[in-house]
Amino acid sequence: MNSLIGTYECKVDAKGRLMLPVSLKKQLSAVLQDGFVVKRSVFNPCLELYPMQEWNVLMQKINKLNRFKKKNNDFIRKFTAGVKIIEVDGTGRLLIPKDLAVFGGISKEIVVASAVNIVEIWDKDKYEQSISGSADDFADLAEEVMGQDDEDYGIS
Numbered sequence: 001m002n003s004l005i006g007t008y009e010c011k012v013d014a015k016g017r018l019m020l021p022v023s024l025k026k027q028l029s030a031v032l033q034d035g036f037v038v039k040r041s042v043f044n045p046c047l048e049l050y051p052m053q054e055w056n057v058l059m060q061k062i063n064k065l066n067r068f069k070k071k072n073n074d075f076i077r078k079f080t081a082g083v084k085i086i087e088v089d090g091t092g093r094l095l096i097p098k099d100l101a102v103f104g105g106i107s108k109e110i111v112v113a114s115a116v117n118i119v120e121i122w123d124k125d126k127y128e129q130s131i132s133g134s135a136d137d138f139a140d141l142a143e144e145v146m147g148q149d150d151e152d153y154g155i156s
Contacts, residue, residue, distance in 0.1 A: 004028070004114035009124065011108055016101055017093045021112060024119065025092050032088050038096070038121075039083045040103050045126050047096070047104045049119040052085075096121065 008021040025032070034052040041048050050058070062079070065072040084097045096106060109124040122130070 003116050004119060007111060007113040010110050010112050012106060012110055016096045016098060018096055020088060020092045035085055035087045037083055038086050038100060044130060045104060047100050047121040049121060054117050
């Protein structure tokens with residue numbers, strides 16, 4: 001699957017259903033029929049939506065962990081807590097499970113943001129808080145993460 005592109009402001013209806021933005025739905029068209037996995041984010045108060053293909057790749061990595069190490073078991077349990085399989089209905093909607101909506105603080109106004117090969121689902125205010133901050137902080141982060149001189153790291 002190619003990298004996903006876009007950030008979209010959306011609304012969740014009273015039943016917790018989210019209508020996928022048309023542009024995002026087009027980008028996901030090849031994987032819509034396979035379904036998705038939605039889970040809590042590890043680092044942020046948002047949800048992560050994995051196309052089933054991407055989820056399976058991730059699970060192949062996790063399945064290699066030695067389950068006889070307590071920290072691996074603890075990680076797997078916490079990482080998969082609340083994981084749900086969901087499908088997009090015929091009209092392009094997906095139902096956000098209530099327990100996950102509570103975790104993400106998702107009510108009505110949300111942001112659906114591409115994150116390379118997955119989609120993040122945020123409460124709008126929490127998303128705005130997460131991306132706000134000084135340009136200097138982001139510049140420092142970009143340099144640390146992407147500014148490596150080694151060919152195996154960074155993009156230059």
